[in-house]
Amino acid sequence: MKPKQPDTEFVERVRQELDRGVAHLDPGVSARLSRARQRALARERERKTIWLKPQRLWPAVAIAAALVLFVMLIDYRTLPKSQLTSGIEDVEILASSDNPDFFDELDFYHWLAEEMDRAG
Amino acid sequence: MDSFLASVERRAFRIAQxxxxxxxxxxxxxxxxMFGLVKRYADKPPSDWKPLFYRILMSRIRDWYRRRSVRNRWRAWLRNIRYEDRSEETDSIETLPAPPGGNPDAQVMIGDAMAALDRAIQALPLRQQQAFLLRAWEGLSVRETAKAMKCTSGSVKTHYSRAVHTLRDELGEHWP
Incomplete structure:
Protein backbone atom coordinates (compact mmCIF):
# COMPACT_ATOMS: atom_id res chain seq x y z
CA MET A 1 0.00 0.00 0.00
CA LYS A 2 1.27 3.40 -0.99
CA PRO A 3 1.88 5.73 1.97
CA LYS A 4 -0.31 8.83 2.00
CA GLN A 5 1.24 12.17 1.13
CA PRO A 6 1.32 14.73 3.89
CA ASP A 7 -1.66 17.09 3.72
CA THR A 8 0.48 20.12 2.96
CA GLU A 9 2.01 18.47 -0.09
CA PHE A 10 -1.39 17.35 -1.30
CA VAL A 11 -2.92 20.77 -0.77
CA GLU A 12 0.00 22.39 -2.57
CA ARG A 13 -0.60 20.16 -5.57
CA VAL A 14 -4.29 20.97 -5.55
CA ARG A 15 -3.42 24.64 -5.44
CA GLN A 16 -1.11 24.30 -8.42
CA GLU A 17 -3.80 22.51 -10.42
CA LEU A 18 -6.36 25.16 -9.54
CA ASP A 19 -3.92 27.89 -10.58
CA ARG A 20 -3.33 26.05 -13.84
CA GLY A 21 -7.07 25.98 -14.42
CA VAL A 22 -7.30 29.73 -13.86
CA ALA A 23 -4.36 30.35 -16.19
CA HIS A 24 -6.23 28.50 -18.93
CA LEU A 25 -9.51 30.23 -18.33
CA ASP A 26 -11.56 30.82 -21.46
CA PRO A 27 -10.61 34.24 -22.94
CA GLY A 28 -14.30 35.06 -23.35
CA VAL A 29 -14.88 34.51 -19.65
CA SER A 30 -11.81 36.60 -18.77
CA ALA A 31 -13.09 39.43 -20.94
CA ARG A 32 -16.52 39.28 -19.31
CA LEU A 33 -14.96 39.33 -15.86
CA SER A 34 -12.92 42.36 -16.83
CA ARG A 35 -16.04 44.13 -18.15
CA ALA A 36 -17.93 43.27 -14.96
CA ARG A 37 -15.11 44.80 -12.92
CA GLN A 38 -15.11 47.98 -14.99
CA ARG A 39 -18.89 48.24 -14.67
CA ALA A 40 -18.68 47.87 -10.88
CA LEU A 41 -16.04 50.59 -10.62
CA ALA A 42 -17.87 52.88 -13.05
CA ARG A 43 -21.12 52.51 -11.13
CA GLU A 44 -19.37 53.51 -7.94
CA ARG A 45 -17.78 56.54 -9.59
CA GLU A 46 -21.20 57.52 -10.90
CA ARG A 47 -22.77 57.01 -7.49
CA LYS A 48 -20.19 59.28 -5.88
CA THR A 49 -20.65 62.13 -8.38
CA ILE A 50 -24.39 61.77 -8.86
CA TRP A 51 -25.17 64.15 -5.97
CA LEU A 52 -23.15 66.89 -7.60
CA LYS A 53 -25.32 66.94 -10.73
CA PRO A 54 -27.68 69.97 -10.85
CA GLN A 55 -30.76 67.89 -11.59
CA ARG A 56 -30.08 65.89 -8.44
CA LEU A 57 -29.83 69.08 -6.38
CA TRP A 58 -33.36 70.26 -7.16
CA PRO A 59 -35.09 67.99 -4.65
CA ALA A 60 -32.67 69.15 -1.95
CA VAL A 61 -33.31 72.81 -2.86
CA ALA A 62 -37.08 72.22 -2.86
CA ILE A 63 -36.94 70.54 0.55
CA ALA A 64 -34.80 73.37 1.94
CA ALA A 65 -37.21 75.99 0.58
CA ALA A 66 -40.18 74.12 2.05
CA LEU A 67 -38.45 73.96 5.41
CA VAL A 68 -37.68 77.69 5.39
CA LEU A 69 -41.30 78.45 4.48
CA PHE A 70 -42.54 76.17 7.22
CA VAL A 71 -40.31 77.83 9.84
CA MET A 72 -41.45 81.26 8.67
CA LEU A 73 -45.10 80.27 8.96
CA ILE A 74 -44.58 78.84 12.43
CA ASP A 75 -42.75 82.03 13.40
CA TYR A 76 -45.54 84.20 11.97
CA ARG A 77 -48.25 82.31 13.88
CA THR A 78 -46.41 82.51 17.20
CA LEU A 79 -45.57 86.25 17.03
CA PRO A 80 -47.53 88.60 19.36
CA LYS A 81 -50.38 90.46 17.61
CA SER A 82 -48.81 93.87 18.32
CA GLN A 83 -45.64 92.90 16.47
CA LEU A 84 -47.67 91.71 13.53
CA THR A 85 -49.58 95.01 13.38
CA SER A 86 -46.35 96.90 13.69
CA GLY A 87 -44.96 94.91 10.80
CA ILE A 88 -47.94 95.73 8.64
CA GLU A 89 -47.62 99.44 9.53
CA ASP A 90 -43.96 99.34 8.58
CA VAL A 91 -44.89 97.99 5.18
CA GLU A 92 -47.47 100.76 4.73
CA ILE A 93 -44.89 103.41 5.61
CA LEU A 94 -42.34 101.99 3.20
CA ALA A 95 -44.94 101.76 0.43
CA SER A 96 -46.20 105.30 1.00
CA SER A 97 -45.23 108.17 -1.34
CA ASP A 98 -45.18 110.65 1.58
CA ASN A 99 -41.97 112.10 2.93
CA PRO A 100 -40.52 109.78 5.61
CA ASP A 101 -40.03 112.83 7.88
CA PHE A 102 -43.82 113.16 7.99
CA PHE A 103 -44.05 109.81 9.77
CA ASP A 104 -41.36 110.85 12.26
CA GLU A 105 -43.52 113.84 13.24
CA LEU A 106 -46.77 111.86 13.16
CA ASP A 107 -47.36 112.12 16.90
CA PHE A 108 -46.95 115.89 16.72
CA TYR A 109 -49.48 116.11 13.90
CA HIS A 110 -51.95 113.98 15.90
CA TRP A 111 -51.54 116.30 18.92
CA LEU A 112 -51.89 119.38 16.71
CA ALA A 113 -55.09 118.02 15.17
CA GLU A 114 -56.57 117.35 18.62
CA GLU A 115 -55.64 120.84 19.81
CA MET A 116 -57.23 122.42 16.77
CA ASP A 117 -60.40 120.37 17.31
CA ARG A 118 -60.58 121.52 20.92
CA ALA A 119 -59.99 125.13 19.99
CA GLY A 120 -62.90 124.79 17.84
CA MET B 1 -9.69 48.64 -5.96
CA ASP B 2 -9.29 47.92 -9.67
CA SER B 3 -6.07 45.99 -9.18
CA PHE B 4 -7.48 44.12 -6.20
CA LEU B 5 -10.54 42.98 -8.14
CA ALA B 6 -8.36 42.07 -11.12
CA SER B 7 -6.23 39.92 -8.81
CA VAL B 8 -9.14 37.91 -7.42
CA GLU B 9 -11.76 37.86 -10.17
CA ARG B 10 -10.58 34.69 -11.94
CA ARG B 11 -10.26 32.63 -8.79
CA ALA B 12 -13.57 34.00 -7.54
CA PHE B 13 -15.15 32.95 -10.81
CA ARG B 14 -13.76 29.42 -10.53
CA ILE B 15 -14.94 29.14 -6.92
CA ALA B 16 -18.42 30.27 -7.94
CA GLN B 17 -18.40 28.02 -10.99
CA MET B 34 -17.79 43.06 -7.13
CA PHE B 35 -20.67 45.53 -7.04
CA GLY B 36 -21.24 44.75 -3.37
CA LEU B 37 -17.63 45.25 -2.39
CA VAL B 38 -17.21 48.48 -4.34
CA LYS B 39 -20.49 49.91 -3.12
CA ARG B 40 -20.18 49.08 0.56
CA TYR B 41 -16.53 48.62 1.38
CA ALA B 42 -14.47 50.75 -1.02
CA ASP B 43 -13.60 53.05 1.88
CA LYS B 44 -12.26 50.21 4.03
CA PRO B 45 -8.51 49.54 4.23
CA PRO B 46 -7.31 47.41 1.29
CA SER B 47 -6.17 44.69 3.71
CA ASP B 48 -9.85 44.09 4.58
CA TRP B 49 -11.03 43.78 1.00
CA LYS B 50 -10.17 40.14 0.47
CA PRO B 51 -12.15 38.62 3.37
CA LEU B 52 -14.99 41.06 2.72
CA PHE B 53 -15.09 40.22 -0.98
CA TYR B 54 -15.21 36.49 -0.26
CA ARG B 55 -17.81 37.04 2.40
CA ILE B 56 -20.04 38.68 -0.21
CA LEU B 57 -19.20 36.00 -2.78
CA MET B 58 -20.10 33.18 -0.37
CA SER B 59 -23.28 34.99 0.55
CA ARG B 60 -24.26 35.27 -3.13
CA ILE B 61 -23.55 31.56 -3.62
CA ARG B 62 -25.77 30.73 -0.64
CA ASP B 63 -28.47 32.97 -2.11
CA TRP B 64 -28.18 31.06 -5.38
CA TYR B 65 -28.73 27.78 -3.54
CA ARG B 66 -31.71 29.18 -1.68
CA ARG B 67 -33.28 30.42 -4.91
CA ARG B 68 -32.65 27.06 -6.51
CA SER B 69 -34.18 25.31 -3.54
CA VAL B 70 -37.32 27.48 -3.75
CA ARG B 71 -37.48 27.00 -7.54
CA ASN B 72 -37.21 23.24 -7.13
CA ARG B 73 -39.99 23.20 -4.57
CA TRP B 74 -42.28 25.15 -6.85
CA ARG B 75 -41.49 22.85 -9.73
CA ALA B 76 -42.14 19.84 -7.57
CA TRP B 77 -45.40 21.34 -6.38
CA LEU B 78 -46.47 22.23 -9.89
CA ARG B 79 -45.76 18.75 -11.14
CA ASN B 80 -47.55 17.34 -8.12
CA ILE B 81 -44.67 15.03 -7.36
CA ARG B 82 -44.48 13.63 -3.91
CA TYR B 83 -40.96 13.16 -2.70
CA GLU B 84 -40.37 10.24 -0.40
CA ASP B 85 -38.28 12.17 2.02
CA ARG B 86 -38.80 15.89 1.91
CA SER B 87 -36.54 16.41 4.88
CA GLU B 88 -33.61 15.80 2.57
CA GLU B 89 -34.92 18.59 0.38
CA THR B 90 -34.62 21.20 3.12
CA ASP B 91 -32.56 24.28 2.56
CA SER B 92 -29.78 23.12 4.82
CA ILE B 93 -26.77 24.40 2.97
CA GLU B 94 -24.61 22.39 5.31
CA THR B 95 -25.51 19.15 3.55
CA LEU B 96 -26.16 20.42 0.06
CA PRO B 97 -23.99 18.73 -2.54
CA ALA B 98 -22.90 20.91 -5.40
CA PRO B 99 -24.64 20.33 -8.73
CA PRO B 100 -23.05 17.50 -10.69
CA GLY B 101 -21.37 17.83 -14.03
CA GLY B 102 -19.82 21.26 -14.12
CA ASN B 103 -18.67 22.86 -17.32
CA PRO B 104 -17.59 20.16 -19.83
CA ASP B 105 -15.85 22.58 -22.17
CA ALA B 106 -13.67 23.92 -19.43
CA GLN B 107 -12.83 20.47 -18.24
CA VAL B 108 -11.63 19.33 -21.65
CA MET B 109 -9.51 22.40 -21.95
CA ILE B 110 -7.73 22.13 -18.67
CA GLY B 111 -6.89 18.46 -18.81
CA ASP B 112 -7.67 15.25 -17.01
CA ALA B 113 -6.04 16.00 -13.67
CA MET B 114 -7.83 19.29 -13.48
CA ALA B 115 -11.09 17.70 -14.58
CA ALA B 116 -10.77 15.05 -11.87
CA LEU B 117 -10.05 17.73 -9.30
CA ASP B 118 -12.94 19.79 -10.59
CA ARG B 119 -15.32 16.87 -10.22
CA ALA B 120 -14.04 15.99 -6.77
CA ILE B 121 -14.35 19.56 -5.51
CA GLN B 122 -17.81 19.92 -7.03
CA ALA B 123 -18.91 16.73 -5.31
CA LEU B 124 -18.00 18.12 -1.89
CA PRO B 125 -20.78 19.53 0.27
CA LEU B 126 -20.92 23.29 -0.25
CA ARG B 127 -19.53 24.25 3.15
CA GLN B 128 -16.57 21.88 2.81
CA GLN B 129 -15.97 23.15 -0.69
CA GLN B 130 -15.95 26.77 0.48
CA ALA B 131 -13.74 26.11 3.49
CA PHE B 132 -11.25 24.21 1.38
CA LEU B 133 -11.05 26.72 -1.47
CA LEU B 134 -10.83 29.75 0.78
CA ARG B 135 -8.19 28.21 3.00
CA ALA B 136 -6.12 26.20 0.56
CA TRP B 137 -6.42 28.30 -2.58
CA GLU B 138 -7.14 31.83 -1.47
CA GLY B 139 -4.89 31.53 1.55
CA LEU B 140 -7.37 33.07 3.98
CA SER B 141 -6.70 32.43 7.66
CA VAL B 142 -9.12 30.32 9.70
CA ARG B 143 -10.57 33.49 11.20
CA GLU B 144 -10.97 35.19 7.82
CA THR B 145 -12.53 32.06 6.36
CA ALA B 146 -14.95 31.87 9.29
CA LYS B 147 -15.90 35.48 8.70
CA ALA B 148 -16.41 34.88 5.00
CA MET B 149 -18.51 31.79 5.64
CA LYS B 150 -20.38 33.33 8.58
CA CYS B 151 -19.53 30.45 10.88
CA THR B 152 -17.15 29.65 13.74
CA SER B 153 -13.44 28.92 13.38
CA GLY B 154 -14.11 25.44 14.70
CA SER B 155 -16.57 24.77 11.88
CA VAL B 156 -14.02 25.96 9.34
CA LYS B 157 -11.41 23.55 10.69
CA THR B 158 -13.86 20.67 10.61
CA HIS B 159 -15.08 21.43 7.08
CA TYR B 160 -11.54 21.91 5.84
CA SER B 161 -10.25 18.70 7.38
CA ARG B 162 -13.14 16.66 5.97
CA ALA B 163 -12.68 18.24 2.56
CA VAL B 164 -8.97 17.42 2.45
CA HIS B 165 -9.58 13.80 3.42
CA THR B 166 -12.43 13.37 0.94
CA LEU B 167 -10.38 14.90 -1.87
CA ARG B 168 -7.40 12.71 -1.06
CA ASP B 169 -9.59 9.63 -1.19
CA GLU B 170 -11.29 10.74 -4.41
CA LEU B 171 -8.15 11.82 -6.23
CA GLY B 172 -5.96 8.95 -5.14
CA GLU B 173 -6.62 7.03 -8.36
CA HIS B 174 -6.15 10.04 -10.65
CA TRP B 175 -3.09 11.47 -8.96
CA PRO B 176 -0.49 8.69 -8.76
Whole structure:
Protein backbone atom coordinates (compact mmCIF):
# COMPACT_ATOMS: atom_id res chain seq x y z
CA MET A 1 0.00 0.00 0.00
CA LYS A 2 1.27 3.40 -0.99
CA PRO A 3 1.88 5.73 1.97
CA LYS A 4 -0.31 8.83 2.00
CA GLN A 5 1.24 12.17 1.13
CA PRO A 6 1.32 14.73 3.89
CA ASP A 7 -1.66 17.09 3.72
CA THR A 8 0.48 20.12 2.96
CA GLU A 9 2.01 18.47 -0.09
CA PHE A 10 -1.39 17.35 -1.30
CA VAL A 11 -2.92 20.77 -0.77
CA GLU A 12 0.00 22.39 -2.57
CA ARG A 13 -0.60 20.16 -5.57
CA VAL A 14 -4.29 20.97 -5.55
CA ARG A 15 -3.42 24.64 -5.44
CA GLN A 16 -1.11 24.30 -8.42
CA GLU A 17 -3.80 22.51 -10.42
CA LEU A 18 -6.36 25.16 -9.54
CA ASP A 19 -3.92 27.89 -10.58
CA ARG A 20 -3.33 26.05 -13.84
CA GLY A 21 -7.07 25.98 -14.42
CA VAL A 22 -7.30 29.73 -13.86
CA ALA A 23 -4.36 30.35 -16.19
CA HIS A 24 -6.23 28.50 -18.93
CA LEU A 25 -9.51 30.23 -18.33
CA ASP A 26 -11.56 30.82 -21.46
CA PRO A 27 -10.61 34.24 -22.94
CA GLY A 28 -14.30 35.06 -23.35
CA VAL A 29 -14.88 34.51 -19.65
CA SER A 30 -11.81 36.60 -18.77
CA ALA A 31 -13.09 39.43 -20.94
CA ARG A 32 -16.52 39.28 -19.31
CA LEU A 33 -14.96 39.33 -15.86
CA SER A 34 -12.92 42.36 -16.83
CA ARG A 35 -16.04 44.13 -18.15
CA ALA A 36 -17.93 43.27 -14.96
CA ARG A 37 -15.11 44.80 -12.92
CA GLN A 38 -15.11 47.98 -14.99
CA ARG A 39 -18.89 48.24 -14.67
CA ALA A 40 -18.68 47.87 -10.88
CA LEU A 41 -16.04 50.59 -10.62
CA ALA A 42 -17.87 52.88 -13.05
CA ARG A 43 -21.12 52.51 -11.13
CA GLU A 44 -19.37 53.51 -7.94
CA ARG A 45 -17.78 56.54 -9.59
CA GLU A 46 -21.20 57.52 -10.90
CA ARG A 47 -22.77 57.01 -7.49
CA LYS A 48 -20.19 59.28 -5.88
CA THR A 49 -20.65 62.13 -8.38
CA ILE A 50 -24.39 61.77 -8.86
CA TRP A 51 -25.17 64.15 -5.97
CA LEU A 52 -23.15 66.89 -7.60
CA LYS A 53 -25.32 66.94 -10.73
CA PRO A 54 -27.68 69.97 -10.85
CA GLN A 55 -30.76 67.89 -11.59
CA ARG A 56 -30.08 65.89 -8.44
CA LEU A 57 -29.83 69.08 -6.38
CA TRP A 58 -33.36 70.26 -7.16
CA PRO A 59 -35.09 67.99 -4.65
CA ALA A 60 -32.67 69.15 -1.95
CA VAL A 61 -33.31 72.81 -2.86
CA ALA A 62 -37.08 72.22 -2.86
CA ILE A 63 -36.94 70.54 0.55
CA ALA A 64 -34.80 73.37 1.94
CA ALA A 65 -37.21 75.99 0.58
CA ALA A 66 -40.18 74.12 2.05
CA LEU A 67 -38.45 73.96 5.41
CA VAL A 68 -37.68 77.69 5.39
CA LEU A 69 -41.30 78.45 4.48
CA PHE A 70 -42.54 76.17 7.22
CA VAL A 71 -40.31 77.83 9.84
CA MET A 72 -41.45 81.26 8.67
CA LEU A 73 -45.10 80.27 8.96
CA ILE A 74 -44.58 78.84 12.43
CA ASP A 75 -42.75 82.03 13.40
CA TYR A 76 -45.54 84.20 11.97
CA ARG A 77 -48.25 82.31 13.88
CA THR A 78 -46.41 82.51 17.20
CA LEU A 79 -45.57 86.25 17.03
CA PRO A 80 -47.53 88.60 19.36
CA LYS A 81 -50.38 90.46 17.61
CA SER A 82 -48.81 93.87 18.32
CA GLN A 83 -45.64 92.90 16.47
CA LEU A 84 -47.67 91.71 13.53
CA THR A 85 -49.58 95.01 13.38
CA SER A 86 -46.35 96.90 13.69
CA GLY A 87 -44.96 94.91 10.80
CA ILE A 88 -47.94 95.73 8.64
CA GLU A 89 -47.62 99.44 9.53
CA ASP A 90 -43.96 99.34 8.58
CA VAL A 91 -44.89 97.99 5.18
CA GLU A 92 -47.47 100.76 4.73
CA ILE A 93 -44.89 103.41 5.61
CA LEU A 94 -42.34 101.99 3.20
CA ALA A 95 -44.94 101.76 0.43
CA SER A 96 -46.20 105.30 1.00
CA SER A 97 -45.23 108.17 -1.34
CA ASP A 98 -45.18 110.65 1.58
CA ASN A 99 -41.97 112.10 2.93
CA PRO A 100 -40.52 109.78 5.61
CA ASP A 101 -40.03 112.83 7.88
CA PHE A 102 -43.82 113.16 7.99
CA PHE A 103 -44.05 109.81 9.77
CA ASP A 104 -41.36 110.85 12.26
CA GLU A 105 -43.52 113.84 13.24
CA LEU A 106 -46.77 111.86 13.16
CA ASP A 107 -47.36 112.12 16.90
CA PHE A 108 -46.95 115.89 16.72
CA TYR A 109 -49.48 116.11 13.90
CA HIS A 110 -51.95 113.98 15.90
CA TRP A 111 -51.54 116.30 18.92
CA LEU A 112 -51.89 119.38 16.71
CA ALA A 113 -55.09 118.02 15.17
CA GLU A 114 -56.57 117.35 18.62
CA GLU A 115 -55.64 120.84 19.81
CA MET A 116 -57.23 122.42 16.77
CA ASP A 117 -60.40 120.37 17.31
CA ARG A 118 -60.58 121.52 20.92
CA ALA A 119 -59.99 125.13 19.99
CA GLY A 120 -62.90 124.79 17.84
CA MET B 1 -9.69 48.64 -5.96
CA ASP B 2 -9.29 47.92 -9.67
CA SER B 3 -6.07 45.99 -9.18
CA PHE B 4 -7.48 44.12 -6.20
CA LEU B 5 -10.54 42.98 -8.14
CA ALA B 6 -8.36 42.07 -11.12
CA SER B 7 -6.23 39.92 -8.81
CA VAL B 8 -9.14 37.91 -7.42
CA GLU B 9 -11.76 37.86 -10.17
CA ARG B 10 -10.58 34.69 -11.94
CA ARG B 11 -10.26 32.63 -8.79
CA ALA B 12 -13.57 34.00 -7.54
CA PHE B 13 -15.15 32.95 -10.81
CA ARG B 14 -13.76 29.42 -10.53
CA ILE B 15 -14.94 29.14 -6.92
CA ALA B 16 -18.42 30.27 -7.94
CA GLN B 17 -18.40 28.02 -10.99
CA UNK B 18 -17.43 24.99 -8.94
CA UNK B 19 -20.14 25.87 -6.42
CA UNK B 20 -23.03 26.40 -8.83
CA UNK B 21 -21.89 24.42 -11.87
CA UNK B 22 -22.88 27.10 -14.37
CA UNK B 23 -20.62 29.59 -16.13
CA UNK B 24 -23.37 32.17 -16.59
CA UNK B 25 -24.55 32.01 -12.99
CA UNK B 26 -20.96 32.12 -11.76
CA UNK B 27 -20.30 35.27 -13.79
CA UNK B 28 -23.43 36.89 -12.37
CA UNK B 29 -22.42 35.94 -8.84
CA UNK B 30 -18.90 37.35 -9.22
CA UNK B 31 -20.26 40.54 -10.76
CA UNK B 32 -22.69 40.94 -7.86
CA UNK B 33 -19.88 40.40 -5.39
CA MET B 34 -17.79 43.06 -7.13
CA PHE B 35 -20.67 45.53 -7.04
CA GLY B 36 -21.24 44.75 -3.37
CA LEU B 37 -17.63 45.25 -2.39
CA VAL B 38 -17.21 48.48 -4.34
CA LYS B 39 -20.49 49.91 -3.12
CA ARG B 40 -20.18 49.08 0.56
CA TYR B 41 -16.53 48.62 1.38
CA ALA B 42 -14.47 50.75 -1.02
CA ASP B 43 -13.60 53.05 1.88
CA LYS B 44 -12.26 50.21 4.03
CA PRO B 45 -8.51 49.54 4.23
CA PRO B 46 -7.31 47.41 1.29
CA SER B 47 -6.17 44.69 3.71
CA ASP B 48 -9.85 44.09 4.58
CA TRP B 49 -11.03 43.78 1.00
CA LYS B 50 -10.17 40.14 0.47
CA PRO B 51 -12.15 38.62 3.37
CA LEU B 52 -14.99 41.06 2.72
CA PHE B 53 -15.09 40.22 -0.98
CA TYR B 54 -15.21 36.49 -0.26
CA ARG B 55 -17.81 37.04 2.40
CA ILE B 56 -20.04 38.68 -0.21
CA LEU B 57 -19.20 36.00 -2.78
CA MET B 58 -20.10 33.18 -0.37
CA SER B 59 -23.28 34.99 0.55
CA ARG B 60 -24.26 35.27 -3.13
CA ILE B 61 -23.55 31.56 -3.62
CA ARG B 62 -25.77 30.73 -0.64
CA ASP B 63 -28.47 32.97 -2.11
CA TRP B 64 -28.18 31.06 -5.38
CA TYR B 65 -28.73 27.78 -3.54
CA ARG B 66 -31.71 29.18 -1.68
CA ARG B 67 -33.28 30.42 -4.91
CA ARG B 68 -32.65 27.06 -6.51
CA SER B 69 -34.18 25.31 -3.54
CA VAL B 70 -37.32 27.48 -3.75
CA ARG B 71 -37.48 27.00 -7.54
CA ASN B 72 -37.21 23.24 -7.13
CA ARG B 73 -39.99 23.20 -4.57
CA TRP B 74 -42.28 25.15 -6.85
CA ARG B 75 -41.49 22.85 -9.73
CA ALA B 76 -42.14 19.84 -7.57
CA TRP B 77 -45.40 21.34 -6.38
CA LEU B 78 -46.47 22.23 -9.89
CA ARG B 79 -45.76 18.75 -11.14
CA ASN B 80 -47.55 17.34 -8.12
CA ILE B 81 -44.67 15.03 -7.36
CA ARG B 82 -44.48 13.63 -3.91
CA TYR B 83 -40.96 13.16 -2.70
CA GLU B 84 -40.37 10.24 -0.40
CA ASP B 85 -38.28 12.17 2.02
CA ARG B 86 -38.80 15.89 1.91
CA SER B 87 -36.54 16.41 4.88
CA GLU B 88 -33.61 15.80 2.57
CA GLU B 89 -34.92 18.59 0.38
CA THR B 90 -34.62 21.20 3.12
CA ASP B 91 -32.56 24.28 2.56
CA SER B 92 -29.78 23.12 4.82
CA ILE B 93 -26.77 24.40 2.97
CA GLU B 94 -24.61 22.39 5.31
CA THR B 95 -25.51 19.15 3.55
CA LEU B 96 -26.16 20.42 0.06
CA PRO B 97 -23.99 18.73 -2.54
CA ALA B 98 -22.90 20.91 -5.40
CA PRO B 99 -24.64 20.33 -8.73
CA PRO B 100 -23.05 17.50 -10.69
CA GLY B 101 -21.37 17.83 -14.03
CA GLY B 102 -19.82 21.26 -14.12
CA ASN B 103 -18.67 22.86 -17.32
CA PRO B 104 -17.59 20.16 -19.83
CA ASP B 105 -15.85 22.58 -22.17
CA ALA B 106 -13.67 23.92 -19.43
CA GLN B 107 -12.83 20.47 -18.24
CA VAL B 108 -11.63 19.33 -21.65
CA MET B 109 -9.51 22.40 -21.95
CA ILE B 110 -7.73 22.13 -18.67
CA GLY B 111 -6.89 18.46 -18.81
CA ASP B 112 -7.67 15.25 -17.01
CA ALA B 113 -6.04 16.00 -13.67
CA MET B 114 -7.83 19.29 -13.48
CA ALA B 115 -11.09 17.70 -14.58
CA ALA B 116 -10.77 15.05 -11.87
CA LEU B 117 -10.05 17.73 -9.30
CA ASP B 118 -12.94 19.79 -10.59
CA ARG B 119 -15.32 16.87 -10.22
CA ALA B 120 -14.04 15.99 -6.77
CA ILE B 121 -14.35 19.56 -5.51
CA GLN B 122 -17.81 19.92 -7.03
CA ALA B 123 -18.91 16.73 -5.31
CA LEU B 124 -18.00 18.12 -1.89
CA PRO B 125 -20.78 19.53 0.27
CA LEU B 126 -20.92 23.29 -0.25
CA ARG B 127 -19.53 24.25 3.15
CA GLN B 128 -16.57 21.88 2.81
CA GLN B 129 -15.97 23.15 -0.69
CA GLN B 130 -15.95 26.77 0.48
CA ALA B 131 -13.74 26.11 3.49
CA PHE B 132 -11.25 24.21 1.38
CA LEU B 133 -11.05 26.72 -1.47
CA LEU B 134 -10.83 29.75 0.78
CA ARG B 135 -8.19 28.21 3.00
CA ALA B 136 -6.12 26.20 0.56
CA TRP B 137 -6.42 28.30 -2.58
CA GLU B 138 -7.14 31.83 -1.47
CA GLY B 139 -4.89 31.53 1.55
CA LEU B 140 -7.37 33.07 3.98
CA SER B 141 -6.70 32.43 7.66
CA VAL B 142 -9.12 30.32 9.70
CA ARG B 143 -10.57 33.49 11.20
CA GLU B 144 -10.97 35.19 7.82
CA THR B 145 -12.53 32.06 6.36
CA ALA B 146 -14.95 31.87 9.29
CA LYS B 147 -15.90 35.48 8.70
CA ALA B 148 -16.41 34.88 5.00
CA MET B 149 -18.51 31.79 5.64
CA LYS B 150 -20.38 33.33 8.58
CA CYS B 151 -19.53 30.45 10.88
CA THR B 152 -17.15 29.65 13.74
CA SER B 153 -13.44 28.92 13.38
CA GLY B 154 -14.11 25.44 14.70
CA SER B 155 -16.57 24.77 11.88
CA VAL B 156 -14.02 25.96 9.34
CA LYS B 157 -11.41 23.55 10.69
CA THR B 158 -13.86 20.67 10.61
CA HIS B 159 -15.08 21.43 7.08
CA TYR B 160 -11.54 21.91 5.84
CA SER B 161 -10.25 18.70 7.38
CA ARG B 162 -13.14 16.66 5.97
CA ALA B 163 -12.68 18.24 2.56
CA VAL B 164 -8.97 17.42 2.45
CA HIS B 165 -9.58 13.80 3.42
CA THR B 166 -12.43 13.37 0.94
CA LEU B 167 -10.38 14.90 -1.87
CA ARG B 168 -7.40 12.71 -1.06
CA ASP B 169 -9.59 9.63 -1.19
CA GLU B 170 -11.29 10.74 -4.41
CA LEU B 171 -8.15 11.82 -6.23
CA GLY B 172 -5.96 8.95 -5.14
CA GLU B 173 -6.62 7.03 -8.36
CA HIS B 174 -6.15 10.04 -10.65
CA TRP B 175 -3.09 11.47 -8.96
CA PRO B 176 -0.49 8.69 -8.76
Missing amino acids: MAVGSTEDALDIVQDA
